[in-house]
Amino acid sequence: MARDRELTRVADGIEALVMWVRRQAPSQVSSSTATTLDTLQSAGPLRISELAARESISQPGMTTLINRLEAAGQAERIPDTTDGRATLVRITTVGRTVLADRHEARASALRVELAGLNHDDREALIAAVPAIERLINRNRN
Amino acid sequence: MARDRELTRVADGIEALVMWVRRQAPSQVSSSTATTLDTLQSAGPLRISELAARESISQPGMTTLINRLEAAGQAERIPDTTDGRATLVRITTVGRTVLADRHEARASALRVELAGLNHDDREALIAAVPAIERLINRNRN
DNA sequence: GAAAGTATATAAGCATGTTATATAGTTGAC
DNA sequence: GTCAACTATATAACATGCTTATATACTTTC
Numbered sequence: 001m002a003r004d005r006e007l008t009r010v011a012d013g014i015e016a017l018v019m020w021v022r023r024q025a026p027s028q029v030s031s032s033t034a035t036t037l038d039t040l041q042s043a044g045p046l047r048i049s050e051l052a053a054r055e056s057i058s059q060p061g062m063t064t065l066i067n068r069l070e071a072a073g074q075a076e077r078i079p080d081t082t083d084g085r086a087t088l089v090r091i092t093t094v095g096r097t098v099l100a101d102r103h104e105a106r107a108s109a110l111r112v113e114l115a116g117l118n119h120d121d122r123e124a125l126i127a128a129v130p131a132i133e134r135l136i137n138r139n140r141n
Numbered sequence: 142m143a144r145d146r147e148l149t150r151v152a153d154g155i156e157a158l159v160m161w162v163r164r165q166a167p168s169q170v171s172s173s174t175a176t177t178l179d180t181l182q183s184a185g186p187l188r189i190s191e192l193a194a195r196e197s198i199s200q201p202g203m204t205t206l207i208n209r210l211e212a213a214g215q216a217e218r219i220p221d222t223t224d225g226r227a228t229l230v231r232i233t234t235v236g237r238t239v240l241a242d243r244h245e246a247r248a249s250a251l252r253v254e255l256a257g258l259n260h261d262d263r264e265a266l267i268a269a270v271p272a273i274e275r276l277i278n279r280n281r282n
Numbered sequence: 283g284a285a286a287g288t289a290t291a292t293a294a295g296c297a298t299g300t301t302a303t304a305t306a307g308t309t310g311a312c
Numbered sequence: 313g314t315c316a317a318c319t320a321t322a323t324a325a326c327a328t329g330c331t332t333a334t335a336t337a338c339t340t341t342c
Contacts, residue, residue, distance in 0.1 A: 004252070006267050011251035013270040015244065018162045019176055020277045021155060023197065030329070035160050049289060056164065061330055063291060068329090085289040085338045103156065110152035111145070116279060121272035126147050128269035129154040131262035136161045138257060171298070190320060202299055204322060209298090226307045226320040 024109055029102065032057060036065060037099045040075060040091040047086050074098055165250055170243060173198060177206060178240045181216060181232040188227050215239055 032055055039054055040046065046054075052062035066089050069075035074095030080086040091099075114122065173196055180195055181187065187195075193203035207230050210216035215236035221227040232240075255263065 007252045007255045007263070008248055009270055010255055010263075010266045011248040012244075013273045014158065014162060014251060015247055016277055017155065017273050018159050019172075019179065021159045022172060023176070031163060032329080035163070038160065047289075048291095054164075057329095058331060059290070060292080060332080064329070067291095080289095083289080083339075087290065103153075106156055107149060107152040110155060111148045113276060113279070114148045114151055117272065117276060121275055122148070122151075124269045124272040125151045125276075128265045129150055131258065131265040132154045132158050134262055135254060135258060135266075136157055138254070173298080188320075189322095198298095199300065200321070201301080201323080205298075208322095221320095224308075224320080228321065 021106075021110070024113065029098075032061075032065060033069065034099070034102060036062075037069070037074060037091060037095055040089060041096060041099055045078065045088040045090040047080065047088060049086075051089060069095065162247075162251070165254065170239075173206060174210065175240070175243060177203075178210070178215065178232060178236055181230060182237060182240055186219065186229040186231040188221065188229060190227075192230060210236065 036051060036055055039051065048062050048066060049059050051066070052059045055062065057065070066075060066077070069089075070077060072094075073092060075089050075091050077087045078090055080088045114125065117125070177192060177196055180192065189203050189207060190200050192207070193200045196203065198206070207216060207218070210230075211218060213235075214233060216230050216232050218228045219231055221229045255266065258266070
């Protein structure tokens with residue numbers, strides 16, 4: 001089926017793009033740390049176990065990660081008033097700044113590369129962005 | 142400048158896509174291992190130091206990584222006949238299989254997600270693939 | 283109000299990286 | 313031709329960021 005071949009090509013393209021970005025913009029913070037901060041920013045305070053599930057790492061792994069973020073002042077633990085066993089984690093102002101800086105650094109590196117493309121390629125990429133956004137947000141629970 | 146805003150949006154989209162893929166298709170092998178195997182497959186036998194430079198890790202780090210690959214039978218050291226100090230690393234048949242399997246697993250997971258999009262979004266993504274390929278291959282030395 | 287369940291923390295260990303340095307081979311000046 | 317300086321890889325010691333197994337503290341249910 002031609003459609004399936006085309007989807008394979010898109011999948012290959014995305015896969016190659018992911019590898020390429022990793023090479024272009026090596027980040028200082030670990031990827032779990034960055035995505036956890038990102039989740040905290042967009043989804044508000046969450047439990048340790050909820051964060052662990054979202055990031056696909058173990059609960060002790062997330063506890064350690066949050067310890068690091070807390071030591072760096074980028075997140076803080078606050079009590080869950082509805083359940084004394086649980087702890088909610090909230091991103092701090094410092095954390096938001098760190099996230100914004102990292103994001104800007106990577107986007108800026110990408111912009112340089114994108115600017116080197118010809119007009120049609122740039123247009124094709126711009127036209128694909130809404131599809132990318134819907135792809136990403138489809139399975140948000 | 143409107144063009145710069147649009148490039149920023151593309152960069153943001155790609156950045157979000159990279160995070161999304163990492164969540165969708167958590168890989169068993171480490172990312173350096175995968176990209177090193179990928180480099181060995183596409184660029185042929187290379188020196189340890191050349192591989193280290195391409196993957197942006199230290200030379201001892203690459204030595205260790207190659208030790209792991211060699212122990213797993215996925216790569217092998219061969220002498221560099223032009224320089225007795227150097228070692229060339231070559232991907233094995235097993236390595237090619239591992240790489241193909243990993244690639245297929247990720248692409249297949251992506252295809253499932255892509256198949257859930259509507260027609261126009263799929264077309265937009267398919268249309269963007271050539272641009273992605275040129276973006277990635279622009280700075281190949 | 284105790285037994286069972288759940289949320290987080292701690293402990294021990296493994297994988298994968300780092301810097302500093304050692305070893306082996308190469309090259310160029312004399 | 314040989315020796316000093318350079319280069320490629322390996323080894324050593326350590327850091328980070330995960331893992332599984334288990335302990336602790338709290339909650340729920342009967």
